[in-house]
Amino acid sequence: MGAQWxxxxxxxxxxxxxxxxxxxxxxxxxxxxxxxxxxxxxxLRMALEAARKQSMTKDTIERAIKKGAGLTxxxxxxxxxxxxxxxxxxxxxIVECLTDNKNRTSAxxxxxxxxAQLGNSGAVSWDFSHIGSIDASPPEGKTVDPEEAAIEAGAxxxxxxxxxxxxxxxxxxxxxxVAKALGELGWAVSSAKLIWKAKNPVTTLDDAQRTEVEAxxxxxxxxxxxxxxxVAL
Numbered sequence: 078m079g080a081q082w083x084x085x086x087x088x089x090x091x092x093x094x095x096x097x098x099x100x101x102x103x104x105x106x107x108x109x110x111x112x113x114x115x116x117x118x119x120x121l122r123m124a125l126e127a128a129r130k131q132s133m134t135k136d137t138i139e140r141a142i143k144k145g146a147g148l149t150x151x152x153x154x155x156x157x158x159x160x161x162x163x164x165x166x167x168x169x170x171i172v173e174c175l176t177d178n179k180n181r182t183s184a185x186x187x188x189x190x191x192x193a194q195l196g197n198s199g200a201v202s203w204d205f206s207h208i209g210s211i212d213a214s215p216p217e218g219k220t221v222d223p224e225e226a227a228i229e230a231g232a233x234x235x236x237x238x239x240x241x242x243x244x245x246x247x248x249x250x251x252x253x254x255v256a257k258a259l260g261e262l263g264w265a266v267s268s269a270k271l272i273w274k275a276k277n278p279v280t281t282l283d284d285a286q287r288t289e290v291e292a293x294x295x296x297x298x299x300x301x302x303x304x305x306x307x308v309a310l
Contacts, residue, residue, distance in 0.1 A: 081210070081272050082170075082294055082306040100304050101128045102141040103175040107155055109145025119253035123269045130267050153177060160186050161202055162195040164290045164308065166282060169201035171273045172297060173305040182302045189297050205273040205307065209252025211245040212238050216263035230258035242267070246274070275309035282310075 105128060108121035115122040121142070128138055143149045158179060160172040170193075176182040187195060211232070215221045223243040227235045232245040232255050247255045249271055256269035282290065290310070297303055 082298075082308045082310070096299070096301065097131055098133055098137065099301060100175075101131060101133055102137065103155055104304065105138065105141035106145035106153060107157070107175060109142045113142050113146040113148065122253070123256075126266065127268050127270065158182060158302075159198070160190075160195060161198065161200040162190055162193060163201070164193050164293050166279075166286045166290060167194075168279045168282070168290055169204055169275065169309040170294070171202060171205060171307040172303055173307075174300075174302045175304050176302040182300075185300050185302065186297075189293075189300065193293060201309075202273065204276050204309065206276060207249055208233075208272060208274055209247035209249055209255065210268075210270055210272045210274070211247065211252060211256050211259060211266060212242055212268045213245060213256075213259050213264040213266045214240075214242045216265075219263065221263075226259060226262055226264060229262060230255045232259075272305075273307035275307070278309050 101124070104124045105121065108118060108124045111120065112118045113121075115125055125138065140149075144153055155175045155177055156179060158174045158176060160174070162170060162172075164170050172186065174182050174186070215223070215226075223235055223245075226232075226243075227245055230245065231251060232247050234246040236244050236246075238244045245255060245259065252269050252271060256266050260266055287310075290308075294306055294308060298306055
C-alpha cells in the first residue's frame with residue numbers, strides 16, 4: 078500500500094459515517110479560509126470532491142464553506158497538527174490532525190501511542206514522499222491506456238486502484254493541474270489530494286503482527302481530531 082491507510086469496513090456503521098463526515102467538514106472549513114469559490118481554490122475543490130464522493134449533502138457542504146470563509150456568526154479555528162512515529166512492530170506512520178484544541182489532541186495522541194512509539198517532527202517523514210494522488214476512472218465505453226493518460230496529463234507515476242480505477246501520482250504542486258487534465262481527457266476524477274507515500278513499505282510482518290498493527294491504526298483513526306493516517310505497509 079504505502080500511501081493512505083483506510084480502516085476496513087468503517088463505512089458500515091452510522092457512527093463511523095458520522096466521523097467521516099466530521100473529518101470531511103473540517104477539511105472544507107480549513108480549505109474555505111482561502112476563499113469560498115472552488116474555481117479559485119484548489120484545496121477547497123479537492124475537499125468538495127471528497128465530500129461528494131461520500132454523498133455528503135449539499136446543505137452540509139454549504140454550511141462548512143460558510144463557516145470556513147467567515148460568512149456565519151461565530152468562527153471555528155482549526156489548526157493542522159502532524160504526528161510521526163511507529164506502530165507496534167516498528168512500522169513508520171504519519172498522523173494528520175485538524176483540531177480546535179491542540180492540548181487535547183496532543184494528550185489523546187500520546188495516549189493512543191502508549192503501546193507504540195511517538196517521535197519528533199521528521200522522525201519518519203524523511204522516508205515518505207509528499208506527493209499528489211488522483212483517483213480516476215477511465216471514460217465509459219472506451220479502451221484507454223492509463224500510462225498514456227498519465228503522460229498526457231503530466232502525472233509522474235500510477236498504479237491500479239479499486240473497481241477499475243487508476244491512482245495517478247504527481248508532484249505536490251501539480252495535483253490540481255493534472256486532475257483537470259485527466260478530466261479533459263474524459264477520465265472521471267473521484268479524488269485529488271496530497272498524501273504521504275512510503276518509500277520503503279514494510280513487508281516482513283506475519284499475520285498476527287499485521288493484525289496488531291491494523292488494530293492500532295483503527296484505534297487512532299477513531300479519534301475525532303485525526304484526519305488522515307499514512308503508514309508504511
